[in-house]
Amino acid sequence: MRIVITGGAGFIGSHLAERLLTSGHDIVIIDNFNDFYSPAVKRRNVAEIAGNADASGKTLLVCEGDIRDGEFVQAIFAQERPDAVIHLAAAAGVRPSIENPLLYEEVNIRGTMNLLQAAKEAGLRLFLFASSSSVYGNNPKVPFAEADPVDHPISPYAATKKAGELICHAYHHLYHINIACLRFFTVYGPRQRPDLAISKFVRLIDQEKPVPFYGDGSTSRDYTYVADIVAGIEGALHWISGGGKRYDVFNLGGSSPVSLNRLLTMIEARLGKKAILERLPMQAGDVERTFADLEKSSSILGYGPATAIEDGISRFIDWYHETKQRCHE
Numbered sequence: 001m002r003i004v005i006t007g008g009a010g011f012i013g014s015h016l017a018e019r020l021l022t023s024g025h026d027i028v029i030i031d032n033f034n035d036f037y038s039p040a041v042k043r044r045n046v047a048e049i050a051g052n053a054d055a056s057g058k059t060l061l062v063c064e065g066d067i068r069d070g071e072f073v074q075a076i077f078a079q080e081r082p083d084a085v086i087h088l089a090a091a092a093g094v095r096p097s098i099e100n101p102l103l104y105e106e107v108n109i110r111g112t113m114n115l116l117q118a119a120k121e122a123g124l125r126l127f128l129f130a131s132s133s134s135v136y137g138n139n140p141k142v143p144f145a146e147a148d149p150v151d152h153p154i155s156p157y158a159a160t161k162k163a164g165e166l167i168c169h170a171y172h173h174l175y176h177i178n179i180a181c182l183r184f185f186t187v188y189g190p191r192q193r194p195d196l197a198i199s200k201f202v203r204l205i206d207q208e209k210p211v212p213f214y215g216d217g218s219t220s221r222d223y224t225y226v227a228d229i230v231a232g233i234e235g236a237l238h239w240i241s242g243g244g245k246r247y248d249v250f251n252l253g254g255s256s257p258v259s260l261n262r263l264l265t266m267i268e269a270r271l272g273k274k275a276i277l278e279r280l281p282m283q284a285g286d287v288e289r290t291f292a293d294l295e296k297s298s299s300i301l302g303y304g305p306a307t308a309i310e311d312g313i314s315r316f317i318d319w320y321h322e323t324k325q326r327c328h329e
């Protein structure tokens with residue numbers, strides 16, 4: 001297939017692009033290389049993907065532009081005639097969405113509609129949407145299952161992801177686009193976004209700088225290793241490619257929540273350094289826990305996370321040291 005990956009220069013998108021090239025697909029990345037974190041990191045990701053494309057013999061095309069620009073998106077679809085879209089580009093992160101909610105509305109809602117509209121115009125039939133575990137808000141029932149109510153988001157980010165799922169359903173219903181909305185649970189691994197906990201903790205502890213630590217450490221997250229997420233996305237791509245009309249929502253998680261205190265202890269042990277904690281109150285918009293029920297995604301998509309948190313953190317720290325060394329050379 002010829003597959004568009006929006007946000008393909010980012011953390012999850014770059015791993016996905018590498019994997020799909022290896023699986024024999026041609027890839028078109030749409031990304032605006034914005035400065036939510038260093039664009040140089042995203043350009044390095046793309047350079048690494050390009051190396052992979054050469055080895056696979058498949059083509060990689062990088063289209064630099066903004067998904068908020070409907071004409072730009074339509075022109076790429078008209079020119080490239082993709083078979084499928086995997087829509088990962090987003091304004092990501094819970095806390096910044098409270099600071100700048102309208103950006104989240106523009107990118108996550110308008111941007112998603114631009115892509116669905118372009119898909120419709122191009123007669124495209126396969127679409128995956130990156131949703132988030134944050135749609136579950138502070139639901140007291142765990143683990144979180146796809147059939148649970150998700151009508152009480154507690155951040156603009158979560159609300160825009162839920163809106164994205166609803167818009168996807170409307171386009172599926174009207175134009176017979178097969179769509180899976182994938183609720184990712186805190187994804188980590190090499191190239192992880194620098195604003196996320198594991199990446200931030202490792203960097204600051206290693207540099208012996210104060211680590212902002214929100215709440216008493218009892219909040220927990222269902223951390224999911226990026227290779228497991230990529231395998232889940234491939235499973236979903238296979239599922240939407242099956243016959244008939246298909247729309248559904250799936251959890252992709254690790255199904256093994258870890259408290260912030262335990263996460264910190266694991267990282268300290270692996271780095272052989274103690275954190276200097278800067279204790280701060282819980283942040284508005286942060287949920288207390290996430291925990292994925294994987295019954296549906298395992299039975300329908302064949303999804304099963306294979307990476308234990310200790311192994312995943314070890315791999316992240318190995319990658320962190322390698323990258324640090326390479327950047328110093």
Ligand SMILES: NC(=O)c1ccc[n+]([C@@H]2O[C@H](COP(=O)([O-])OP(=O)(O)OC[C@H]3O[C@@H](n4cnc5c(N)ncnc54)[C@H](O)[C@@H]3O)[C@@H](O)[C@H]2O)c1
Pocket residue numbers: 006007008009010011012013030031032033034036042065066067068087088089090091092093107111130131132133183184185186187188193
């Ligand atoms: N990382 C996680 O833990 C996690 C959890 C749940 C959901 N998600 C979702 O997964 C997706 C990928 O997340 P990530 O962690 O890889 O983030 P990321 O920020 O590393 O990647 C997103 C990419 O999208 C691009 N982008 C952003 N706005 C754009 C725009 N207007 N036009 C074109 N490109 C744009 C960015 O430049 C970036 O390269 C996002 O939709 C995010 O909401 C991530």
